[in-house]
Amino acid sequence: MANNNEVKATAKYVRMAPRKVRMVVDQIRNKSVEQALEVLQFSTRAAAEPVAKVLRSAVANAENNNNLRSDNLVIKAAYVDEGPTLKRIRPRAKGSASRINKRTSHITVVVAPRKEA
Template identity: 55%
Template structure:
């Protein structure tokens, strides 16, 4: 059994968010929460909230044991890009891309042998 949580249209570049998500994949859920508290990146705060939500979903919706949960899957997909224009010299325009992300975290109970 697995529980998931998703944050969509998060205002951070997927490349930056993937750096943080790669650190917690496969770890115990409680260990991942502690790890995220001490990573000095904006993405860590956003991923922390999604992981908390996934743990709460597992506990309340699926009656899973919180102490046995592991982060089985965690990935970041690219969301829509907001395009903005920055004026430049001689009437030119420079395109600014404000990227968004969809962060998904799936937690499941660890097997007895692990």
């Protein structure tokens, strides 16, 4: 974080595939906090809930730790990294087995005050 006004929040080991969470995160990038929360509230995707939780956490961090106003914040960066994969086995025909990968995600949201030009 180059700028000292940037505030970050992270949720680790979220039991959702990163690919699915990225679809939600792509919708809120570079939006204001109010707009983003609105988009997440009406999203039909399950990943919207943990993403909204991380966003609210980032806003709370900005208010409490950096004395920033929440109505002036924008999402500067939002990204999803892949966490460890839980490997499970499903029995198949003729005594064989196939692997099921239960993927996890690390969700990060960075908020910063809006630039007044």
